[in-house]
Amino acid sequence: MKKHSKKVGFEDWYIRLVDAKGEKIVSCNMRLNKIGSSMQGSLKCTYDIGERKGSISVSVTDVMSDETSVHLGQSVINKENIILDVQNAEGALSGHLELEHVVDLNKSFLQPGMMGIYKYVPFMEFYQEVVVLRASTVGVINVDGEEVDFTGGSCYIQKQWGSKFPNIWVWAQCSGFDDANDTTLTLGIARLKVLFNYYTAFTIPVYYNDQVEIFSNYNGGQIAKLYRYKGYVHLIVTQKDKLLDVKIYGRDEFECISSKETHGIRDVYECDKVKMEVKISEKGNMLWEGTSLGCHIEMGGNTSKLK
DSSP: OOOOOOOEEEEEEEEEEEOTTSOOEEEEEEEEEEETTEEEEEEEEEEEOSSOEEEEEEEEOOEEEOSSOEEETTEEESSSEEEEEEEETTEEEEEEEEEEEEEOSOOOSSSOSTTGGGGGOTTOSEEEEEEEEEEEEEEEEEETTEEEEOTTEEEEEEEEEESSOOSSEEEEEEEEETTEEEEEEEEEEEEEEETTEEEEEEEEEEEETTEEEEEEGGGTOEEEEEEEETTEEEEEEEETTEEEEEEEEOOOOHHHHSOOOBTTBOOEEEEEEEEEEEEEEETTEEEEEEEEEEEEEEEESOGGGOO
């Protein structure tokens, strides 16, 4: 009798909630291992609500997900609602937020989201999708009995899945710049394997001036500069007549540069509430520029190999 092996992979979900003033943040990471049709893993919610900072982690086994939503026990995440019910011996976090004015990347069959037509390629090791690039939030999050009002704030949701996580990547996300509170940028650069070769892929969706623009390989974009020194990153991307200039000023605090582990990668830098400067120009004319102090950045592996 032929032995059939069960398909093994992973599925990750990430949400980031920022209040109306850009000061209080709740983020949740769901890291799920897939064996056949079953999924189990962990859910970790981190909060920074003024004087209080911390995290709550739980194991999850009762998981159901599809392309745009996930159910983990009593917690539900989709494009309409965020329902959180996370508690352990150290604390509890719960709440129900409604999402309004949702901005996503699903435009057409030929441009179905974050990865463009590469989303349809069946043999990729890694896939990523932005489920909600930006949405306005209505509701309250309760952290150990303290209610935090997120009405008028923003929500970001992304999903990652596949058989193997990239071993080199740069990722950043920011919602809210200066006076443009609805402006959002997500930056993803990774060294991906396609067939027998590795190449640097990048996708940077930006929501500004009431429009979504995606800077990426598949849109003809090219990385003109990618410089990293510790937590500092300077990226310049050219795409047709446009230029995207991004600077991220990560901190060198121990909590950011201490060894973490993500999908078996130990050399991981992660820092929240750091400064990001963005400029978008066309033929030398400035289309938009802004600064934010609420960027979240994560880098893994030897990023000097991202060319």
